[in-house]
Amino acid sequence: MPKVIGLRCRECGAEYELQATHVCEMCFGPLDAVYDQAVMRKLVKRERIEDGPKSMWRYRDLLPVEDSVNIVTLGEGFTPLVKADRLGAELGLRNLYLKNDSMNPTNSFKDRVVSVAISWARAQGFETIACASTGNLANAVAAYAARAGLECFVFIPVDLEPAKVASISVFDPNIVAVRGNYDDVNRLCSQLLESTPWAFCNINIRPFYAEGSKTLTFETAEQLGWRLPDEIIIPIASGCQFVRHRQAARELVEYGLVRSDRVPAFTGAQALGCAPVYNAFVSGEERVLPVKPDTIARSIAIGNPSDGIYVNRIARETGGVVEAVTEEEIVDSMRLLARTEGIFTETAGGVTIGVLAKLARAGRWRGDETVVAYVTGHGLKTADVLATANGHAKRVEIEPTMKSFRQKVNI
Amino acid sequence: MGRRRLKLIFGPSLVKEPVIYQLGRNFEIVTNIRRADVAKDHGWVLLEVSGEPEELDRGVAFLESKGVKVEPAEGDLVE
Numbered sequence: 001m002p003k004v005i006g007l008r009c010r011e012c013g014a015e016y017e018l019q020a021t022h023v024c025e026m027c028f029g030p031l032d033a034v035y036d037q038a039v040m041r042k043l044v045k046r047e048r049i050e051d052g053p054k055s056m057w058r059y060r061d062l063l064p065v066e067d068s069v070n071i072v073t074l075g076e077g078f079t080p081l082v083k084a085d086r087l088g089a090e091l092g093l094r095n096l097y098l099k100n101d102s103m104n105p106t107n108s109f110k111d112r113v114v115s116v117a118i119s120w121a122r123a124q125g126f127e128t129i130a131c132a133s134t135g136n137l138a139n140a141v142a143a144y145a146a147r148a149g150l151e152c153f154v155f156i157p158v159d160l161e162p163a164k165v166a167s168i169s170v171f172d173p174n175i176v177a178v179r180g181n182y183d184d185v186n187r188l189c190s191q192l193l194e195s196t197p198w199a200f201c202n203i204n205i206r207p208f209y210a211e212g213s214k215t216l217t218f219e220t221a222e223q224l225g226w227r228l229p230d231e232i233i234i235p236i237a238s239g240c241q242f243v244r245h246r247q248a249a250r251e252l253v254e255y256g257l258v259r260s261d262r263v264p265a266f267t268g269a270q271a272l273g274c275a276p277v278y279n280a281f282v283s284g285e286e287r288v289l290p291v292k293p294d295t296i297a298r299s300i301a302i303g304n305p306s307d308g309i310y311v312n313r314i315a316r317e318t319g320g321v322v323e324a325v326t327e328e329e330i331v332d333s334m335r336l337l338a339r340t341e342g343i344f345t346e347t348a349g350g351v352t353i354g355v356l357a358k359l360a361r362a363g364r365w366r367g368d369e370t371v372v373a374y375v376t377g378h379g380l381k382t383a384d385v386l387a388t389a390n391g392h393a394k395r396v397e398i399e400p401t402m403k404s405f406r407q408k409v410n411i
Numbered sequence: 412m413g414r415r416r417l418k419l420i421f422g423p424s425l426v427k428e429p430v431i432y433q434l435g436r437n438f439e440i441v442t443n444i445r446r447a448d449v450a451k452d453h454g455w456v457l458l459e460v461s462g463e464p465e466e467l468d469r470g471v472a473f474l475e476s477k478g479v480k481v482e483p484a485e486g487d488l489v490e
Contacts, residue, residue, distance in 0.1 A: 131490075302489075303487060
């Protein structure tokens with residue numbers, strides 16, 4: 001019996017057969033994968049998960065891929081959940097955990113969603129995988145397409161940083177550098193959908209791609225001993241993964257995988273240089289007004305987030321908040337995390353840790369709550385921001401002599 | 412014929428202006444509103460437009476020249 005039986009519009013409830021499409025033809029709302037609840041209740045068991053591989057595919061029963069033969073994997077997921085005692089001590093949190101998703105094969109959270117997207121696309125017979133990206137997604141898509149032996153097209157703005165282009169091109173995809181800005185790439189890809197038989201990971205197969213996000217929260221619960229935390233801090237770009245983490249928590253409760261039916265508070269993190277969701281949250285508005293991004297946290301710089309409205313609904317409904325931090329706070333937080341826990345995160349991780357620190361210092365928690373922050377990408381992806389930020393205070397330069405060492409180094 | 416799903420975002424100076432009417436009248440474009448949320452000082456409309464691709468490009472350029480922000484209906488897709 002198939003698990004996934006179709007697609008449903010999140011806005012108007014219109015239902016569609018299973019296919020590569022992401023927008024409701026009636027109201028243009030987003031489409032979500034629909035699971036057969038009777039099948040799922042029989043299938044989903046803790047024992048089956050615990051017997052599965054040490055990757056996110058141990059949750060394959062909760063993902064929209066029917067046949068394991070089609071799974072395209074590089075061993076993504078089941079990343080460390082680190083108890084952050086030193087960072088926690090600085091912030092007054094005794095039960096602080098970091099889900100370190102920079103440990104994924106291409107060093108970002110995107111490996112989860114892309115593994116599901118390409119597995120689904122291969123099962124449906126697609127021969128070409130594509131994406132519109134500014135970095136992390138393109139990196140993952142190019143790697144997984146190479147793994148699967150599928151043709152790959154990556155659309156990037158022409159001025160994307162050379163280091164990012166290099167880390168994508170090593171996998172030998174077709175790179176289409178569009179002479180224009182992000183908006184132009186966005187529009188072009190939207191139009192291409194009509195005329196190409198391609199699976200665009202973040203566009204027409206988005207309902208399946210997005211499902212991969214859930215595994216981050218499934219793992220967090222399992223690694224906490226099948227228990228959900230009190231609060232989760234999540235970076236907000238389009239808001240797509242935020243919505244799926246709420247869904248993941250619901251599924252963990254519904255299928256009896258966790259002991260309690262209490263759902264965590266979901267809190268979102270944005271950079272003030274691109275904070276449309278935060279702006280709407282603090283003003284109490286339902287609608288999210290687009291902004292022009294201007295931040296070093298480029299991997300989450302989405303000015304017109306597709307799921308922004310749902311992020312705010314979930315944050316309010318679960319007792320979470322949406323908070324934002326300055327560029328300086330982002331870099332300081334990257335350093336804080338590295339200094340206290342030995343984890344080097346990219347700017348998006350700096351946003352998450354920055355919001356965690358800001359809320360902790362403002363007295364949001366008593367100190368004994370279980371708080372988890374999702375660290376979604378590796379610091380080497382954005383190491384350039386540290387080169388231009390405040391220098392390293394502990395650096396000294398010496399002559400190659402004992403005398404010079406003793407003069408300059410205080411031990 | 413091409414078809415596009417657009418999100419038109421209006422600021423305070425445009426809420427009263429009949430730009431969708433003008434789009435249909437000035438260009439060979441068929442318009443079809445799917446959803447909208449218009450308040451006193453701003454609003455958005457999800458609009459399906461059909462026509463020849465070049466005509467659609469001209470129509471979008473017209474909207475932008477009026478100060479309307481035109482986005483794909485589903486929001487930013489670049490990640």
